[in-house]
Amino acid sequence: MKAQIEVRNLSLAYRGNLALKDIGVDIPEKQVTAIIGPSGCGKSSLLRCLNRMIDLIPGTKVRGKVTLDGEDIYGSRVDVMDLRKRVGMICQKPVPLPMSIYENVAFGPRLYGVHGKALKHAVERSLRSAGLWEEVKDRLKEPAIRLSIGQQQRLCLARGLAVEPEVLLFDEPTSSLDPVSARHVEQQVAELKRDYTVVIVTHDLHQAKRVADHVMFLYLGELIENGTTTQVFESPQDYWTRMYVAGAGI
Amino acid sequence: MYMTAGKRRIKDIIAGRAMLVTTAFSTGLVFAIAMGLYLRARPLLASQPLFGLFFGETWLPSEGQFGLKPFIVGTVWVTAIAIIIALPLCLLTAVFLAEYAPQRVRSIVKPLIDLLAGIPSVVYGVWGILVVVPFIADRLGPFAVANLKSVPYLSTEYSAGFSVLAGGVVLAIMVFPVIISVSEEVLRAVPAEQREAALALGATKFETIRKVVIRKALPGLLAAVVLGVSRALGETMAVLMVAGNVPMAPKSVFDACYPLPALIANNYGEVMSIPMYDSALLGSALILLIFVLFFNIAARTVFGRMLREHIQ
Ligand SMILES: Nc1ncnc2c1ncn2[C@@H]1O[C@H](COP(=O)(O)OP(=O)(O)O)[C@@H](O)[C@H]1O
Ligand SMILES: [Mg+2]
Numbered sequence: 001m002k003a004q005i006e007v008r009n010l011s012l013a014y015r016g017n018l019a020l021k022d023i024g025v026d027i028p029e030k031q032v033t034a035i036i037g038p039s040g041c042g043k044s045s046l047l048r049c050l051n052r053m054i055d056l057i058p059g060t061k062v063r064g065k066v067t068l069d070g071e072d073i074y075g076s077r078v079d080v081m082d083l084r085k086r087v088g089m090i091c092q093k094p095v096p097l098p099m100s101i102y103e104n105v106a107f108g109p110r111l112y113g114v115h116g117k118a119l120k121h122a123v124e125r126s127l128r129s130a131g132l133w134e135e136v137k138d139r140l141k142e143p144a145i146r147l148s149i150g151q152q153q154r155l156c157l158a159r160g161l162a163v164e165p166e167v168l169l170f171d172e173p174t175s176s177l178d179p180v181s182a183r184h185v186e187q188q189v190a191e192l193k194r195d196y197t198v199v200i201v202t203h204d205l206h207q208a209k210r211v212a213d214h215v216m217f218l219y220l221g222e223l224i225e226n227g228t229t230t231q232v233f234e235s236p237q238d239y240w241t242r243m244y245v246a247g248a249g250i
Numbered sequence: 251m252y253m254t255a256g257k258r259r260i261k262d263i264i265a266g267r268a269m270l271v272t273t274a275f276s277t278g279l280v281f282a283i284a285m286g287l288y289l290r291a292r293p294l295l296a297s298q299p300l301f302g303l304f305f306g307e308t309w310l311p312s313e314g315q316f317g318l319k320p321f322i323v324g325t326v327w328v329t330a331i332a333i334i335i336a337l338p339l340c341l342l343t344a345v346f347l348a349e350y351a352p353q354r355v356r357s358i359v360k361p362l363i364d365l366l367a368g369i370p371s372v373v374y375g376v377w378g379i380l381v382v383v384p385f386i387a388d389r390l391g392p393f394a395v396a397n398l399k400s401v402p403y404l405s406t407e408y409s410a411g412f413s414v415l416a417g418g419v420v421l422a423i424m425v426f427p428v429i430i431s432v433s434e435e436v437l438r439a440v441p442a443e444q445r446e447a448a449l450a451l452g453a454t455k456f457e458t459i460r461k462v463v464i465r466k467a468l469p470g471l472l473a474a475v476v477l478g479v480s481r482a483l484g485e486t487m488a489v490l491m492v493a494g495n496v497p498m499a500p501k502s503v504f505d506a507c508y509p510l511p512a513l514i515a516n517n518y519g520e521v522m523s524i525p526m527y528d529s530a531l532l533g534s535a536l537i538l539l540i541f542v543l544f545f546n547i548a549a550r551t552v553f554g555r556m557l558r559e560h561i562q
Contacts, residue, residue, distance in 0.1 A: 095441075095444060160450075
């Protein structure tokens with residue numbers, strides 16, 4: 001199995017406070033990798049290191065190496081905009097941009113000069129992949145803010161898909177949703193792995209078990225355990241992993 | 251001791267009422283002023299057709315001719331020029347301060363800009379006479395005479411410098427602080443997630459600002475402009491000093507003009523022996539007030555609806 005992203009000796013500090021310590025992990029291509037761990041252990045931080053959204057926070061210091069298809073993403077020749085096109089990110093709280101449903105999805109492709117028929121197709125295709133097309137196809141011109149929260153989250157997914165990324169990062173994508181919408185989004189995520197490499201942060205262990213092929217357990221900024229979902233949940237090697245997994249009653 | 255629910259409710263009611271009274275007072279004031287102006291202007295309004303007042307070209311009070319068109323047109327021109335100059339500059343400055351300037355630069359520049367708002371308008375007027383007027387008379391005017399013969403609104407045969415353009419420039423600088431300050435606050439209030447959402451799709455910083463931040467801030471930016479325009483419409487002193495005050499509707503930005511506020515300030519209390527003169531001046535004050543009110547309401551309803559339906 002090919003690793004699309006390789007993380008080596010990755011450490012991260014926020015103004016001197018170490019948030020990630022010496023992380024090393026392979027993220028396999030076209031699989032779902034879940035990052036689990038208690039709140040504040042560095043899950044979001046790790047995710048943000050993978051598409052350099054971490055650069056936006058002043059005072060952060062990244063050490064170590066992250067490669068995407070063998071190329072160091074912190075290398076001096078890397079175009080950050082291009083990296084973020086290749087590694088998309090969907091956040092915890094849906095953030096519709098201040099424009100129509102259609103324009104939200106078209107936002108990314110437009111940046112890359114897609115227009116006319118091709119743009120229309122890209123929007124429809126993305127909305128279909130996000131499982132939202134049927135619900136919004138007659139109201140594409142309405143402001144995106146009028147959608148329900150669950151629909152907004154799928155809109156954000158569609159928006160992320162529209163730029164044709166290779167990797168998708170999800171940061172607790174269902175935690176602000178009601179159970180039904182959450183299930184809906186989760187199903188979409190599970191289907192995405194046919195075409196994309198998916199990394200999903202979740203504090204819901206049941207969700208991790210349902211969608212993930214691989215699981216990594218972070219604790220206090222360290223990677224404690226890392227393996228297939230079955231390994232981590234059925235026969236955890238580390239004491240803390242055992243405690244954490246047991247706490248959820250799995 | 252806990253306060254009883256009754257006591258707390260009474261406090262609640264008193265607070266609510268007090269706020270209602272103060273609000274009613276300040277809104278009432280607008281109507282009271284408008285009413286007062288109307289009553290004083292009524293003799294003139296009753297003696298002449300309204301159309302003649304608004305569109306009459308001739309201002310000859312001694313002969314009973316009170317055409318206000320030159321003044322109305324002058325006001326609109328000067329205000330329009332001020333906004334055309336101020337808007338792009340203010341927006342760029344506000345974006346720079348809100349998005350690009352380091353904290354240290356912002357903390358120096360913002361108070362300076364706010365200070366501009368505190369400079370008395372007569373000082374701007376003097377500056378206009380010493381700098382803007384000569385510049386137009388010696389440089390821009392001759393340039394227009396030589397090169398802009400066939401350009402509408404810009405062609406001229408001669409400019410003394412005291413002109414619509416001078417008024418507009420001075421006014422633009424006077425509305426800078428309010429538009430910049432409000433716009434900057436509004437831009438900074440746009441949530442960080444909005445920026446992140448765009449950046450995460452691979453947008454550059456500039457694309458993010460242009461396509462997302464400014465859009466999100468549009469209602470607030472609109473409020474900033476409305477504030478600026480309202481101020482510009484009524485600003486008197488500085489404009490009066492540089493606009494030339496010739497009661498003729500300007501045909502070019504190099505022509506002199508005579509905005510409504512200047513008309514009132516220059517003449518009220520002077521030639522009150524002429525019948526209807528005082529009516530005419532208070533009538534123009536009423537027109538000015540209605541202008542500002544109408545502009546505010548129109549901006550809020552028309553643009554407000556547009557924004558709600560297409561963006562937010
Ligand atoms: N912007 C920030 N500035 C400073 N410290 C931060 C910032 N974001 C996160 N941290 C710290 O880094 C650690 C990991 O945070 P985070 O990655 O958000 O954890 P998780 O997503 O697992 O809850 C926490 O101790 C948190 O306080
Ligand atoms: Mg988090």
